[in-house]
Amino acid sequence: MFEYMGDRISNAIKNIKGMGKITEENISDAMREIRIALLEADVNYQVVKEFVNDVKEKALNAEVGKSLKPDELFIKIVKDELVNLLGGDYVPLEVNKKPTILMLVGLQGSGKTTTAGKLANYLRKKHNKKVLLVAADIYRPAAIEQLKTIGKELNINVFSEDKKVIDIVSDAINFANENNNDYIIIDTAGRLQIDEELMQELKDIDTLIHPHEKILVIDGSMGQDAINVITGFNEQLDLTGCILTKLDGNTKGGVALSVRHLTNIPIKFVGNSEKMDGLSEFYPERMAERILDMGDILEIVSKVEDVIDEDEAKRQAIKMKKGTFDLEDFLSTLKQIKKLGPLENILKMLPQARKMGLNNVSIDPKDLAHVEAIIQSMTKEERRKPEILKASRKQRIAKGSGRSVEEVNRLLKQFDTMKEMMKKVSSGNFKMPF
Ligand SMILES: Nc1nc2c(ncn2[C@@H]2O[C@H](COP(=O)(O)OP(=O)(O)O)[C@@H](O)[C@H]2O)c(=O)[nH]1
Ligand SMILES: [Mg+2]
Known part of the structure; x- marks a missing residue:
């Protein structure tokens, strides 16, 4: 984008x-x-x-x-x-009421149900909240099933009843109170166009339960029409924020730059994949830096913090500094890196990524798996002291991992180069290549 x-x-x-x-x-x-x-x-x-x-x-x-x-x-x-x-400052989500009630609204297909799951996942991970998802899109049976599938995948409770929408949401609040839920996310129905009936239903929910957050989910790739949709919903519901979805791939994303100025509604998150972790907090400053190719180090740091074992990372950093980083450590680093998801997404966020061509790099996850297989076929001693690896040992490792001796050699060479670079970086003799 x-x-x-x-x-x-x-x-x-x-x-x-x-x-x-x-x-x-x-x-x-x-x-x-x-x-x-x-x-x-x-x-x-x-x-x-x-x-x-x-x-x-x-x-x-x-x-x-x-x-x-x-x-x-x-x-x-x-x-x-x-x-x-x-939009200036980042506008965080209300998280301090118990239970905090969040209602998602928007047109059909904008990504409400998917975003409900993503938000539940985010709130649990980032804010340690016990979330209840509420299926309030009762007109299409498939919609309820979709939310239930998401709930199952995430292991998050989904509340659903064969009743009127108004009754479902008030029962859901009682259920949340009894079950010690911190957060309720209501997945409402959408239409292809804004219509009276839909708005009335949403207004009825609003009057009955006064959600703390009323968030419009909108397809960020839809272009200028998005503004009319946002204004339409806002006039009726007094929105507290919006979430732009589908800002992955080649979406132009101009809506993100127009929303705040034209409607004064803060963008709280953007969706950037179909997966349950494809949701990012919307920080105007970070976004501006990404647009200008200044990178988004803070987003990388926040991703890393989410998945990396801090003690392990510290231990490895010390070893890197001392130059005692071995293949055993490398294997453990690889395992942690894998948790970050596709590496391409991380590289893209580095400063000057586009200038260095990192935005178009494609990394085959298989390559990482091969590296892992090779290291795993080594004995502990070999990982600690790769210099003892002579021809016969290399042949054994190649056989054991199903890779070729050339690949084993290449890996050892790359590891040496990497170690050399780490030494330079930690001794302060390293200059960024730009
Ligand atoms: N690529 C991409 N697809 C998304 C995103 N959010 C939702 N989708 C897809 O958009 C489609 C409609 O989403 P859904 O949640 O069912 O929309 P709803 O009708 O508003 O509930 C589904 O195929 C989702 O996987 C996103 O951020 N990126
Ligand atoms: Mg839906």
Whole structure:
């Protein structure tokens, strides 16, 4: 998402490099590129116009000081304005009531049921909450089944009854109170278009139970129409936030840049895969940095923190520093890395990832599995002291792992290179390649 737009903007800014100061003429090309980039990403026309004007005005009035060169200053202004456009501060989810009630609304197919599961998973993992999912989309039997399947997959309770929606939700609240649930997520029905009947049902639920969060789930790939949908729901329900789904792949994502400015409704999360962990908190600052290819280290850190065993990581870091990191440690690192999910997704978030071509790297999970198989076929002693590996041992390992001797050699060589690099990094002699 946003990659193409980000590249265009970054390129435009590059041209300002080397110029002594910011003048209307110096930045006019960059301003035009930014304007086109935003329009192509399907950002609302009015929003683009205001954004471009704001950046221009700020840039022309800015003092080029000692610390920032004109291009750095300009990029800072663009970044700050992007952050503004994306909504300024991160607006977290209400989590402190007991039970906190969250109602998901939206058109059919926008991703409500999937997002209900993702949120339940997130709340349990991140906030340690005991969540109850409520099946309130009763018009399509398949919808209830879908939520139940998700509940089973996540091992999270799904409340469902053969009653009217209003009765289901009030029974669900009683059930949650009796069962010590901290959080209730109501998966409501959607329509292809906003209609009276749907709105009335949602308003009835709202009046009866006053959910703490009323979140619109919206397909982020649907373009400008999304704004009308958001406004339509908001007029009736006074939304507390929205979640943009399907922002994976090549989605243009311009909606993300228009929502806050046009509707004042905060984006709380974005969905970026069909899987249950495909949900990210929406931090405007991090998003702006990703658009400008400044990377999203904090998101990486938060992912790593979720899955990595901290003590083990510390132990390994110390060994890396000392240069005593061996294949046994490498195997344990590999196992932890695997928990992070596809590596491509992590590489993409590194600073200058696009410049280094890391956004298009594809890593075959099989390669990692082969590496693991090879190391596993070694004895403990061999893992600790790879230098004892001579021809006959290598042959045994190749046989045991079903790989070739060449592959065993390649792995050993890569491991040596990696060890060398670690030493450099920890001794401070390592320079990033840009
Ligand atoms: N790629 C992708 N697909 C999603 C995402 N969220 C939902 N989907 C898919 O969109 C389709 C509709 O989702 P569903 O939750 O049933 O929508 P609902 O009708 O609003 O409940 C399903 O095939 C989901 O797997 C997302 O963030 N990314
Ligand atoms: Mg559904």
